[in-house]
Amino acid sequence: MWVEDWAPRAACRAEQPDKLFVRGAEQNKAKTLCQGCPVRTECLAEALDNQIEWGVWGGMTERERRALLRRRPTASWRSVLETARNQTRETVKV
Incomplete structure (x- = not known):
């Protein structure tokens, strides 16, 4: 099930935001x-x-996201990712 108000459930919610806006090896x-x-x-x-x-x-850096956006510039990523997640769950059930 898709979570509309996802930010309060995020694993990073208690972290300093600056930890997610870093460069280079710090991104890993x-x-x-x-x-x-x-x-x-x-x-x-x-x-x-x-x-x-x-x-x-x-879990993706800006570089990784740009690569996805180049491949599918007009995609609704919510639809793409939600469908992929649902398919994965169905596969796991089988």
């Missing part, structure tokens, strides 16, 4: 905050659909 440390986050998909969709240029969102 920031991405670890996203591992196991219950709303990682919603966070990533927000960043992609709104073309947020800075910071780590949903």
Whole structure:
């Protein structure tokens, strides 16, 4: 199920925001905050659909997100990610 008000559930909610807006190797440390986050998909969709240029969102750096946006510039990322998550859950049930 998609979580509309995802920010209060984010694993990073108690962290200093500056930890997610870093450069270089520090981005890999920031991405670890996203591992196991219950709303990682919603966070990533927000960043992609709104073309947020800075910071780590949903476990992806701005460079990684730009690469996705180049591949599918007109996609509704919420739809893409929600569908992929649902398909993964269905596969796991089988």
